[in-house]
Amino acid sequence: MIQLYYHPSPNPLKVALFLEEAGLPYELVPVDTRKGEQHSAAFRAINPNAKTPALVDGDATVFDSNAILLYLAEKTGRFLPADTPAARARMLSWLMFVATGIGPYCGQAVHFQHFAPEPKDYAVNRYTFEAERHWKLVDEQLAA
Numbered sequence: 279m280i281q282l283y284y285h286p287s288p289n290p291l292k293v294a295l296f297l298e299e300a301g302l303p304y305e306l307v308p309v310d311t312r313k314g315e316q317h318s319a320a321f322r323a324i325n326p327n328a329k330t331p332a333l334v335d336g337d338a339t340v341f342d343s344n345a346i347l348l349y350l351a352e353k354t355g356r357f358l359p360a361d362t363p364a365a366r367a368r369m370l371s372w373l374m375f376v377a378t379g380i381g382p383y384c385g386q387a388v389h390f391q392h393f394a395p396e397p398k399d400y401a402v403n404r405y406t407f408e409a410e411r412h413w414k415l416v417d418e419q420l421a422a
């Protein structure tokens with residue numbers, strides 16, 4: 279059975295949503311990142327980057343939420359576009375937009391707003407502006 283190494287936060291949630299929507303059986307393996315469990319040797323053997331989520335599926339081990347989404351989509355054939363270069367290019371573009379844009383900018387915006395020590399105004403403004411700009415692009419794309 280698929281094992282999803284999970285903490286209730288945005289990147290693991292993306293994978294849990296896929297598994298639920300696809301109706302795939304899986305078991306959650308809790309990794310409490312507030313307690314630092316992501317830094318254990320056992321978890322770093324699964325994800326050397328020491329972040330959730332990670333997924334083990336038989337002899338396949340995958341880390342990074344976006345890699346996991348692509349792995350599951352290719353394995354199951356679910357939520358994939360038509361198998362043409364143009365459709366695949368579009369899917370990969372938006373997946374990487376999430377991986378390199380939405381995820382990191384929103385993460386940094388939350389970090390600098392709520393957790394970083396002073397001084398931080400420049401960082402709050404920069405990451406909030408970029409996070410909102412990215413979400414505006416999503417809105418425009420979904421409305422098109």
Ligand SMILES: N[C@@H](CCC(=O)N[C@@H](CS)C(=O)NCC(=O)O)C(=O)O
Pocket residue numbers: 285287288289290311316328329330331341342343344381
């Ligand atoms: N690019 C990674 C980012 C993973 C990530 O930042 N995960 C957060 C939870 S949403 C985490 O494990 N944070 C704990 C830490 O940074 O130590 C992915 O998409 O999986």
